[in-house]
Amino acid sequence: MAVTKEQILAALAKVPSPDGAALPDSRTLSDIVVTEGKVFFSITVDAASVKAWEPVRQRAEAAVRAVPGVVSALVALTAERAGGAAARPEPGTTGGRGARPAPHAHAHQADRAQPGIPGVDAVIAVASGKGGVGKSTTAVNLALGLRDLGLKVGMLDADIYGPSLPKLLAIKEKPQTIGGTRLKPIERYGLTVMSIGFLIDEETPMIWRGPMVMSAITQMLREVEWGKLDLMVVDMPPGTGDAQLTMAQQVPLKGAVIVSTPQDLALIDARRGVAMFQRVNVPVLGVVENMSYFLCPQCGTRSDIFSHGGARHEAERLGVPFLGEVPLHMTIREKSDSGLPVVATEPDGEHARIYREIAARVRDQLKGGADAGRVAPKIVIEA
Numbered sequence: 497m498a499v500t501k502e503q504i505l506a507a508l509a510k511v512p513s514p515d516g517a518a519l520p521d522s523r524t525l526s527d528i529v530v531t532e533g534k535v536f537f538s539i540t541v542d543a544a545s546v547k548a549w550e551p552v553r554q555r556a557e558a559a560v561r562a563v564p565g566v567v568s569a570l571v572a573l574t575a576e577r578a579g580g581a582a583a584r585p586e587p588g589t590t591g592g593r594g595a596r597p598a599p600h601a602h603a604h605q606a607d608r609a610q611p612g613i614p615g616v617d618a619v620i621a622v623a624s625g626k627g628g629v630g631k632s633t634t635a636v637n638l639a640l641g642l643r644d645l646g647l648k649v650g651m652l653d654a655d656i657y658g659p660s661l662p663k664l665l666a667i668k669e670k671p672q673t674i675g676g677t678r679l680k681p682i683e684r685y686g687l688t689v690m691s692i693g694f695l696i697d698e699e700t701p702m703i704w705r706g707p708m709v710m711s712a713i714t715q716m717l718r719e720v721e722w723g724k725l726d727l728m729v730v731d732m733p734p735g736t737g738d739a740q741l742t743m744a745q746q747v748p749l750k751g752a753v754i755v756s757t758p759q760d761l762a763l764i765d766a767r768r769g770v771a772m773f774q775r776v777n778v779p780v781l782g783v784v785e786n787m788s789y790f791l792c793p794q795c796g797t798r799s800d801i802f803s804h805g806g807a808r809h810e811a812e813r814l815g816v817p818f819l820g821e822v823p824l825h826m827t828i829r830e831k832s833d834s835g836l837p838v839v840a841t842e843p844d845g846e847h848a849r850i851y852r853e854i855a856a857r858v859r860d861q862l863k864g865g866a867d868a869g870r871v872a873p874k875i876v877i878e879a
Contacts, residue, residue: 499565501528504535507559514548519556524549532670533567534695535560538711541573549573567673568695572711613717616650618750618862619728620781621743623773625765627734630786631755632660633832634822635731637848638753640839641855643686647726650681650688654713654743655733659693666835670694679720685840690720714746727862734765744776750862751781753819758785758806766807770814781861782817783807784854787824817861820854823847 505520505528513522519539526538539556541549553573560569613619622635632655643649653661661667665684671694672680681690692712722728732740743749752773756766770780785807790799801824811818822828828847831838838847 497565499530499533499535499563501530503563503565504528504530504537504560507563508556511552511555511559513552514545519552529696531696533565535563535566535569536571536696538572546573561677568679570712570715612748613722613728615723616725616728618726619730619747620750620858620862621654621730621732621740621752621773621778622755623732623740623752623769624734624755625767625769627658629734629755629757630822631734632664632731633828633837634753634755634784634786634851635729636661636664636832636837637839637851638855638858639687639729640685640837641848641852642727642729642859644839644843644852645855645859647859648688648724649686650722650725650728651690652716652720652728652730653689653691653693654716654730656692656712657733659691660731661689661691662693664832664835664837665689667691667694674721677719679716681720681722685837688722688725690716690722692716713743717746740772741776744773744778749778751779751858753781753858754783754816755786756783756807756810757787757802758800758804759802763806763810767810767814770816779861780814780816781858782819783811784819785821788821790824793826817857819857820850822850822854 508519508525509521511519513519513524515522519525524539524541526540529536539549539553550573553571557569557571560566560571622631622638624631632653636651639649639651651661653659665687667682667684667689669682671682671690674680679690681688682694683689730743732743752769754766754769754773756763766783770783773780785805787802788807789804790801791797792799808818808821825847827842827845828838831841838845839851842848
């Protein structure tokens with residue numbers, strides 16, 4: 497029998513809040529999402545009360561997991577600062593609005609070194625400054641290209657708001673659980689993969705606040721049985737927000753690959769992406785120019801629909817490697833929409849060759865990458 501929201505609320509009624517009231521009566525709960533035994537919700541409290549509420553969050557998560565039929569639970573603790581309150585910036589950080597790392601974060605040490613993911617030798621992020629540039633398609637084919645170089649590769653879809661891996665790899669099954677607390681990733685085309693999209697219905701809107709995004713990414717990193725991997729490729733959401741900062745603090749990223757089209761508007765945002773990763777002490781492995789040019793399949797005429805060479809020029813200007821050009825082609829689009837990525841299904845084709853060459857350049861950059869035990873930058877979240 498399917499788990500209901502009423503069952504979850506009944507279980508949470510046995511969890512007291514710090515003042516003794518039952519959790520559902522505390523007016524701190526978000527809407528509770530229940531889908532195929534997976535339960536998601538957040539607890540929103542004043543920032544000054546976070547320490548008192550963290551044990552409540554843990555007890556709430558345990559209570560939900562004990563409900564018959566529940567296969568996994570994700571409970572995020574969301575902190576809000578009371579209106580008008582101002583926090584004094586920590587030493588070496590900047591005040592003001594937004595989540596920002598301290599200037600020259602690479603020159604300052606945080607309180608702790610980042611722990612790695614057990615069994616995973618290295619983690620890289622594939623990111624873009626804006627959406628619509630083909631980042632996820634590039635990430636999947638890059639991961640497959642690295643697989644073709646003899647590496648054992650995993651892939652995490654960290655695009656919480658718009659997960660793409662279920663579509664790009666034609667994965668419809670749900671991940672199994674191990675011991676009721678850990679998820680077993682899904683295997684496809686020799687890749688070990690995990691996505692929030694495996695746990696929710698395709699049309700379910702992900703209306704999550706920043707802390708819940710961070711909690712979800714952390715759980716997919718830490719509560720998935722990844723096994724032994726040479727490399728994990730993380731498909732990031734576009735932009736420079738909570739997800740990117742969470743990755744920078746939660747795992748020792750070996751580097752980031754920035755994907756952009758050659759047009760000026762995309763390059764402005766790609767520039768921000770490069771600057772953000774450099775600011776939090778993550779090496780930029782290079783820039784990929786996607787949709788670089790179009791060759792007419794009938795006449796062979798080349799058209800630079802989105803201009804051409806802008807990403808190469810920007811990489812040179814910023815002093816980061818240029819990894820290669822990927823053309824705008826119907827085959828790449830059709831294969832991606834069908835869950836049949838070109839590197840896996842047309843390995844002898846021209847497009848697969850391009851992606852493998854980019855993968856080889858990424859591998860070469862990693863050989864001289866930063867130490868996996870680097871120290872996390874300090875990040876201050878202001879209301």
